[in-house]
Amino acid sequence: MNEADQRATTPGESDERYQEGVVDLLAALAYGELSAFDRLAEDARTAPTLTGRAALSSMAAAEIGHFRMLQQALADRGVAVEEAMQPFAQPFDEFNASTAPHSWLESLVKAYVGDGLAADFYREVAEWLDADTRELVLAVLADTGHSAFAEREVQGACADDRSLRDKLTLWGRRLLGEAITQAQHVVVERDALAELIIKGSGDLTGVGAMFRRLQNNHTKRMGNLGLG
C-alpha cells in the first residue's frame, strides 16, 4: 500500500491497530481530565475569594463529568480506564511537576495554556477518527468555563503591571516547551498512537505542519490573556 492509499483509508472498527490507537487517545484524554480535576481543585483551595473557590470547584467537577464519559467509552471497548491510563500517568505528572505554579496567576495561565494546547491537539486528531469517536472527543473538549474566567483574571491583574506581564509571558513560553517535551515522550512510547497521528497528518511533514499550527494558536492564546 503506498502512502496516498494509506491516507485515503477510512478508519473502521475492523482495523485493530486503529482501535489500539483510539484506546490510547481516549486513555490519554481521561488521564488529562483527572489531572485537570486535581489541578483545578488545588487552585480552588488557593483562590483569593469564596466566589473564585466556588467557580473553580465547579469547573473541576465538570472535568469529572468528561472523565466519566471516557471511562464509559473505554468500558464499551472492553477496556478498564485505570489500566489504559497507566502509561500516560508519568508524562502528565512530570509535566505538572516541572511546571508547578508559584502563584494564583501562574496557575490560571497554566490551566488556560495547557488546556488550550491539549484541546487544539485533540481537535486535530479528532478529524481523522470515525464519527462516533470524533463526537465523543469533541464533547469532552467542551470548555468548562475556565477560559473566560482566566482571561478576566489575568488581563485584570496585568493591565497596570508591566513586570508581572513580562513574567507571565515567560511562564507561558516555558509551559509550551515542557508540553512539547512530554508529548514527544508519549509518542515515542506509544506506537499505535504515533501511527494514528502520522497516518492522520499524512506523513512526517504533515506532523510538522500540525505542530506549527499548535504553536501559532498558542501565541494567539497568550494574546487573549494580554500576554506575549
Next chain:
Amino acid sequence: MNEADQRATTPGESDERYQEGVVDLLAALAYGELSAFDRLAEDARTAPTLTGRAALSSMAAAEIGHFRMLQQALADRGVAVEEAMQPFAQPFDEFNASTAPHSWLESLVKAYVGDGLAADFYREVAEWLDADTRELVLAVLADTGHSAFAEREVQGACADDRSLRDKLTLWGRRLLGEAITQAQHVVVERDALAELIIKGSGDLTGVGAMFRRLQNNHTKRMGNLGLG
C-alpha cells in the same frame, strides 16, 4: 405565645426569623459541600490506586452538584451563596485544621464519620422545615457513594490489625468531640439558626435528646467500619 403554641407553629414563608434560619442552614450546608469537595479532592490525590483516585474524584464532583443546588436555592431567596457562607467558613475550617488526617485510612474515617454526623443533624432539622426546603435538604444529603467505599476499605485494612483498629477507634472519638465543639461555636453565633433548632426540638431538653441520638448513631457508624 406559650411554648406549646410555638411548637405547633408550622413554618411559613411569611416568618422572617424562620427564613433567616433557613438561609443559615442552607449556607452551612453549602460550605459543608465545598469543604467536602476539597477534602475528597485532596484524598483523591493520595489514593493508593488510580481506581481509588477516580472513585474519590467522582464523589468530590457529586458534592459540587449538591453545592450548586444550594447556590440556586439561596439565589431564589435573593441571597448570594458566597456571602451567606462567610460566617460558617471559620468553624468548618477550624474543624478541618484540628482534625487533619495523617493517613489514607484516617481520611476515610473522617469523611465517613463527619458526613454521617452532619447528615444525621440535617435530617433531624429537615423535619421541622417547610416541604420545599425539606426536599432540598434531603436531596443534597444523598450519599455520593463514599460510605460503601469507606466501609470496604477500613474493614479490609483493620480485619487483621488490632492496633490499627484501636488507633482508628480513638480517631473516631476525637472527630466526634471536635465536631461537637465547632457545632456549638456555630450555634452561639447564629441566633436565627439556634432558634430554628430549639423551636424544632421543642425546647432545650429536646436539643439534648437530639444530641444523644446523634451520639448513638455515631457509635453505630463506627461499628459499621468495624471500629469502636
